[in-house]
Amino acid sequence: MNGLIADGDQMATLVAAIVTLVVLGGLLGERRAFSWTQHLFAGLATGYLALLAITEVVVPRLVVPLAADPAGRLDLWLGVGLVATAAAAPWVPRVVAAIPISVAIGSLAAFALGGAVVGTLLPQLAASLARPGPDLPATVGSAAGAAITGLVLIGFVHGAPRGRVLSGAASAGRWLMLAGIGGWLGYLLLSRLVLLIDRIAFLLGDWLGLVG
Amino acid sequence: MSERSARIAGPLLLVAVLAVAVVIRGDTGLRLSDPEPGASDALTAVLDALPDEPTVLIGFDPDVGTYAEIRPTVRTLVADLAARGSRLAFVSLTAEGRALALGELARLDRLGAGPAALRDLGFVPGAEAALVALARTVAGDRALGDGEDITDLEAVDLVLVIGGNDLGPRSWVEQVVPRIPAEVPIVAVSPSVLLPEVLPYVESGQLAALISTPREGAAYRESVDLGPLAGWGEAEGPAALAVLVGLLSAIGFLGTGVGSRVLGGLRSSRGRERA
Numbered sequence: 001m002n003g004l005i006a007d008g009d010q011m012a013t014l015v016a017a018i019v020t021l022v023v024l025g026g027l028l029g030e031r032r033a034f035s036w037t038q039h040l041f042a043g044l045a046t047g048y049l050a051l052l053a054i055t056e057v058v059v060p061r062l063v064v065p066l067a068a069d070p071a072g073r074l075d076l077w078l079g080v081g082l083v084a085t086a087a088a089a090p091w092v093p094r095v096v097a098a099i100p101i102s103v104a105i106g107s108l109a110a111f112a113l114g115g116a117v118v119g120t121l122l123p124q125l126a127a128s129l130a131r132p133g134p135d136l137p138a139t140v141g142s143a144a145g146a147a148i149t150g151l152v153l154i155g156f157v158h159g160a161p162r163g164r165v166l167s168g169a170a171s172a173g174r175w176l177m178l179a180g181i182g183g184w185l186g187y188l189l190l191s192r193l194v195l196l197i198d199r200i201a202f203l204l205g206d207w208l209g210l211v212g
Numbered sequence: 213m214s215e216r217s218a219r220i221a222g223p224l225l226l227v228a229v230l231a232v233a234v235v236i237r238g239d240t241g242l243r244l245s246d247p248e249p250g251a252s253d254a255l256t257a258v259l260d261a262l263p264d265e266p267t268v269l270i271g272f273d274p275d276v277g278t279y280a281e282i283r284p285t286v287r288t289l290v291a292d293l294a295a296r297g298s299r300l301a302f303v304s305l306t307a308e309g310r311a312l313a314l315g316e317l318a319r320l321d322r323l324g325a326g327p328a329a330l331r332d333l334g335f336v337p338g339a340e341a342a343l344v345a346l347a348r349t350v351a352g353d354r355a356l357g358d359g360e361d362i363t364d365l366e367a368v369d370l371v372l373v374i375g376g377n378d379l380g381p382r383s384w385v386e387q388v389v390p391r392i393p394a395e396v397p398i399v400a401v402s403p404s405v406l407l408p409e410v411l412p413y414v415e416s417g418q419l420a421a422l423i424s425t426p427r428e429g430a431a432y433r434e435s436v437d438l439g440p441l442a443g444w445g446e447a448e449g450p451a452a453l454a455v456l457v458g459l460l461s462a463i464g465f466l467g468t469g470v471g472s473r474v475l476g477g478l479r480s481s482r483g484r485e486r487a
Contacts, residue, residue, distance in 0.1 A: 111340035119386030198280035
């Protein structure tokens with residue numbers, strides 16, 4: 001049913017079914033086998049990540065270009081130097097060890113923050129402004145969205161002196177935010193429920209052949 | 213019944229009931245599909261507007277924990293694109309997404325998809341920086357980098373993001389949309405759990421279309437005629453009865469917990485009054 005295993009590969013289906021049963025057994029209190037599968041998964045994931053790093057990152061993006069043109073790739077040598085400095089962090093002065101970490105965090109933050117401001121913050125701030133819509137429900141919805149945004153933002157005001165009105169608004173904002181988190185948890189529940197149903201369908205269909 | 217038996221009986225009963233619901237899935241009269249297929253229609257409109265034999269860049273980064281929810285829709289959408297003569301280029305920015313992409317590419321290969329229709333651009337490390345490099349490639353500014361030969365991706369007609377992991381539709385909107393031509397639309401398929409995060413991008417027009425709930429996915433799958441590529445898709449989603457039973461069980465479980473706390477509070481307040 002999930003189609004990720006080649007047709008006729010009964011051994012792979014059997015292994016997948018056994019592991020699925022063991023994980024579902026965790027629901028019933030069978031912790032030892034469940035713990036074993038967790039270790040198996042951690043080991044497999046680590047091996048996969050190492051393989052991915054070697055075959056799709058280190059070799060094609062570092063070793064091959066450096067071997068082809070060692071003198072012309074100063075950028076890659078600089079990267080190798082930063083990685084070596086990070087690896088030697090316990091033995092080098094803290095100021096030196098901080099350089100690769102600073103470069104990594106700074107560059108990631110620059111990309112993430114720039115994109116968040118241009119792609120999310122500004123458009124969503126514009127979208128949260130109340131404006132007349134094509135019909136009454138749209139206008140009311142726009143005004144409600146703006147009001148909820150304002151109340152939730154007020155809910156994050158801490159440390160400033162607040163009167164009765166502001167305290168009430170902050171409390172309403174916190175409750176609205178909790179309602180939003182509750183709705184999000186509902187979606188999370190749906191996603192996990194579908195995963196459970198999919199696993200049961202895998203056992204009944206791919207393994208036992210009871211459903212088509 | 214001992215406490216341990218009671219603890220085991222509940223989950224066992226739920227799994228048994230869900231199993232029965234999966235087995236009798238076709239005979240219940242319940243339908244999962246959305247009666248107002250707005251999201252499905254929006255996606256179909258974007259696909260209909262594509263040129264002949266379009267090139268589609270697929271950012272494939274779902275999450276193992278939620279992929280079961282979107283898998284039928286993803287496969288049907290890929291089949292739909294292939295039926296329209298698209299060239300599909302898969303790229304992943306997360307290790308988990310790459311693992312699932314390899315599985316799907318192997319499946320498509322078994323189904324007979326040739327190299328003319330499929331391209332595997334592999335795993336691109338670098339998170340947001342990799343997205344920026346991809347955006348520049350789509351915009352024709354530069355090649356992706358070492359080890360890749362995707363210069364012909366300058367002619368990308370559509371970007372499809374399969375979300376669920378850290379680098380999903382939100383990251384593509386933030387990093388790619390501002391850097392690519394406005395005529396290249398971005399559409400997304402994501403699990404329900406990401407809906408509150410992603411839906412605003414549809415409202416603002418940054419995403420041209422989004423399929424994000426099992427109902428929207430079912431509506432889209434019902435609207436598609438894959439013809440000879442029907443085997444590439446996956447028409448059946450989760451059994452509607454099983455979803456209903458599971459949600460009612462969860463609501464009952466939560467209600468029991470809340471009810472017992474309320475009862476406990478009432479009893480303790482009465483006890484204090486008597487004292």
